[in-house]
Amino acid sequence: MKLHINTELLVGIVAVVLGLIAGAVLMLVGGYDPVEGYRFLFAGGLMNLERIGNTLAMATPLILTGLSVAFAFRTGLFNIGTPGQVLVGGLLATIVGLTVNIPKPLLLSLMTLTAIAGGAIWGIIPGLLKARFNVHEVVSGIMMNWIAYWITYYLVPSHFKGSYETESRQIPEAASLKVAWLTDLFAGSYINIGLFLSLVAVVIVAVILNRTVLGYQLKAVGFNRHAAEYAGISVNKNIVLSMMIAGGLSGLGGAALYTGYASSIQIGVMPSQGFDGIAVALLGATTPIGVVGAAVFFGLLQSGKGFMSAMTDIPPEIGDTIIACIIYFAATSVLIRKLIDDFKRRVAKGGK
Amino acid sequence: MWQIIVHIFPYAIAFAMPLLITSLGGLFSERSGVVNIGLEGLMVVGAFASAASTVALYPSMGAGAVWVSLLVAMAIGALFSVLHAFASVSLNANQVISGTAINMIAGALTVFLARTFTGSGNIQLTQGAPRFDVPMLVDVPVLGPLFFHQTYGTTWLILLILALGTFVLYKTPFGLRLRACGEHPHAADAAGINVFRIRYAAVMISGALAGLGGATILVTYSGEFNGSVAGMGFLALAALIFGQWKPLGILGATFFFGFAATLANASQAEPSLQVIPEVILKIFPYVVTLLALVLFSKSTQAPRASGEPFEKGKR
Numbered sequence: 200m201k202l203h204i205n206t207e208l209l210v211g212i213v214a215v216v217l218g219l220i221a222g223a224v225l226m227l228v229g230g231y232d233p234v235e236g237y238r239f240l241f242a243g244g245l246m247n248l249e250r251i252g253n254t255l256a257m258a259t260p261l262i263l264t265g266l267s268v269a270f271a272f273r274t275g276l277f278n279i280g281t282p283g284q285v286l287v288g289g290l291l292a293t294i295v296g297l298t299v300n301i302p303k304p305l306l307l308s309l310m311t312l313t314a315i316a317g318g319a320i321w322g323i324i325p326g327l328l329k330a331r332f333n334v335h336e337v338v339s340g341i342m343m344n345w346i347a348y349w350i351t352y353y354l355v356p357s358h359f360k361g362s363y364e365t366e367s368r369q370i371p372e373a374a375s376l377k378v379a380w381l382t383d384l385f386a387g388s389y390i391n392i393g394l395f396l397s398l399v400a401v402v403i404v405a406v407i408l409n410r411t412v413l414g415y416q417l418k419a420v421g422f423n424r425h426a427a428e429y430a431g432i433s434v435n436k437n438i439v440l441s442m443m444i445a446g447g448l449s450g451l452g453g454a455a456l457y458t459g460y461a462s463s464i465q466i467g468v469m470p471s472q473g474f475d476g477i478a479v480a481l482l483g484a485t486t487p488i489g490v491v492g493a494a495v496f497f498g499l500l501q502s503g504k505g506f507m508s509a510m511t512d513i514p515p516e517i518g519d520t521i522i523a524c525i526i527y528f529a530a531t532s533v534l535i536r537k538l539i540d541d542f543k544r545r546v547a548k549g550g551k
Numbered sequence: 552m553w554q555i556i557v558h559i560f561p562y563a564i565a566f567a568m569p570l571l572i573t574s575l576g577g578l579f580s581e582r583s584g585v586v587n588i589g590l591e592g593l594m595v596v597g598a599f600a601s602a603a604s605t606v607a608l609y610p611s612m613g614a615g616a617v618w619v620s621l622l623v624a625m626a627i628g629a630l631f632s633v634l635h636a637f638a639s640v641s642l643n644a645n646q647v648i649s650g651t652a653i654n655m656i657a658g659a660l661t662v663f664l665a666r667t668f669t670g671s672g673n674i675q676l677t678q679g680a681p682r683f684d685v686p687m688l689v690d691v692p693v694l695g696p697l698f699f700h701q702t703y704g705t706t707w708l709i710l711l712i713l714a715l716g717t718f719v720l721y722k723t724p725f726g727l728r729l730r731a732c733g734e735h736p737h738a739a740d741a742a743g744i745n746v747f748r749i750r751y752a753a754v755m756i757s758g759a760l761a762g763l764g765g766a767t768i769l770v771t772y773s774g775e776f777n778g779s780v781a782g783m784g785f786l787a788l789a790a791l792i793f794g795q796w797k798p799l800g801i802l803g804a805t806f807f808f809g810f811a812a813t814l815a816n817a818s819q820a821e822p823s824l825q826v827i828p829e830v831i832l833k834i835f836p837y838v839v840t841l842l843a844l845v846l847f848s849k850s851t852q853a854p855r856a857s858g859e860p861f862e863k864g865k866r
Contacts, residue, residue, distance in 0.1 A: 229667040277647050332848035341785045342837040353830035477651050514666035519659035527652035533642045
């Protein structure tokens, strides 16, 4: 008897279950009731249309940052510069939204395009440095994050200050990715058309990776740089392209975050959606469809934790801790894989 | 100009020290062949351990609690880094991913614990490490006011560890083996060195030193734990590369970062610096690092096997 189970999916599910168990243990250590905690955590993300909408709105930037990390990962690159790309994308979208005065459909297109361009520029720099000078993309990505952080920190208060010192003016209704029919459909939640944009991005990335020459080359570089080079694929060109596309995806994520989910940009905060994108990509096994599943699940944890901490004494950080544990278990998936293989072998032997 | 330098020098040193010790931790880890981007998280863990133990011990021990808390921070940092060692040495997992997981766990878990035990996510220190003038030396012209005025005890401790670490790395059998594991683990293995054990030791040293780095931030200039060290761990990583994986190199790199960062903060108080926009001063260290990486790219001295899992049978 042969078992037909998708191992990647199984590994992901085991990592999630282990992460939830770790969270439960932690709640017990802190003297809380894990059953009640999880009940409110999931209820907070799912119990009515508004909360489901919020979960999806929370998942939208995560889909895009996860896709960004996953895409670069397929070319063998670690895009840790996602927070900076999100910031730059969000900042440019906000600036366009605050300053340009044209009809909503045109304005939204212009905003998303500038956000994509901004993120792409922030991604292309580490790409170029890697291709041209062999500078490790993790270090240059981190530097780019802090450069974006400080530029935002000074640019927003000096030119676009809102009612608080730490955030920009609210963008007008015409510049928001929230649209009336969608907001009404989900009983006034934060859901916005960024969700559809992110799903379009998922389809485009899936097509690029699986159905085009470009995708084939990108993956070839990821599998083995030297073999790809030998086969006549320009490694450097593909590294730059991959980082550019990855940056663009994160930039769009920034638009979805700051002009969709939120309606102003905060300074002094590195957007957590950036690093969470790494988590999403890993749990989603760096496949586009896996990214969507992982992003929705993390969006659920993120949007449910507020409700949980309001209804119980459990600190909301338990949500982030669970996500972090899941990533650790995904990182150590070698162990899980081995257990699954052993299990399959035993089943195969028993069923003979 | 001299006045400005004398004025900001103590701050620059205070800022550089946690970077330096964390960077030294990273040096041990990377020279043994394990990339540790979890330094940021290990610093957070160290800061938390130090804050919690200072607050717990202060009533009974008084000022001595600060020093005990540094030891606690090192121990907890080393313990926490075992997570990274287990994933990247025992399981051959992707070291960057494991390090990222360490960062995420540290940030979330420490605030969760702080909130559980103190009610808020922050822990305030009643008293940090005291500052003092080094007797006699402070009267030396030029150098006195720069290096021996208003110093922290932790600064001297960290410089001592740097000297000790350099000695261990270059003058002892353990150091030689550690560097061999980072350059050519298979040759080291063939020579009878237990690569796994060396790499575990190196990662745990990096955890202890990063823990001390986080604790140093807490007891010197921050005075409050809030679940983050504001990217200092990543900066330490950059200093490690900037300093070309050498102890003296990272000393220079971290002093540079200390100065650059302090200059940006001091510009609010120093009228002569206000001609330069603050944003330029703030992004200056990062841009220079990028440029330095480009300049060094030709002659890079990275440990050859850094980031590569060691598989015994692989050739």
